[in-house]
Amino acid sequence: MEAKVNERKNANGKEVIKYIKELEDKNVEISTFKQELEIMKKKTYEVKCLQLEAKVEDAKEELKHKSQEYENLLEKLRSKVKENEALSESKYQKWTMIENQIRKAVNFQFSFIQINLHIDISDCQSYCYYVKYLNFLLNLQTFRN
Secondary structure (H helix, E strand, O other): OOEEEEEEEEEEEHHHHHHHHHHHHHHHHHHHHHHHHHHHHHHHHHHHHHHHHHHHHHHHHHHHHHHHHHHHHHHHHHHHHHHHHHHHHHHHHHOOOOOOHHHEEEHHHHHHHHHHHHHHOOOOOHHHHHHHHHHHHHHHHHHHH
């Protein structure tokens, strides 16, 4: 009987050793999976970081491009403003010159009319023409203002 008990103990001991070995193997396998998981996490993190960095670079390039477009547009607008200012100044000078010419013509006509009134007041027809012409010049001056 003792032999049976020893045999049983041996069988139980072998089974225990077998289970301990399986447990150790499973622990090693779990440890290996954990390491692989950590490596995959790191690789996934690195890939995600690289993707984000690429997106950031793309966004920077797009912003740089847009900024350059807006700078060019701003420069064109500034140039257009300068052109408009020059054109406006030119038109102002032109109208000032026309105004001065009209003033001179009106003053000349007034003096001419005054002289004619003193010289020959009986010539109503030419006086009427001068008045019409004078009204025409005054209307031009009023139109200018």
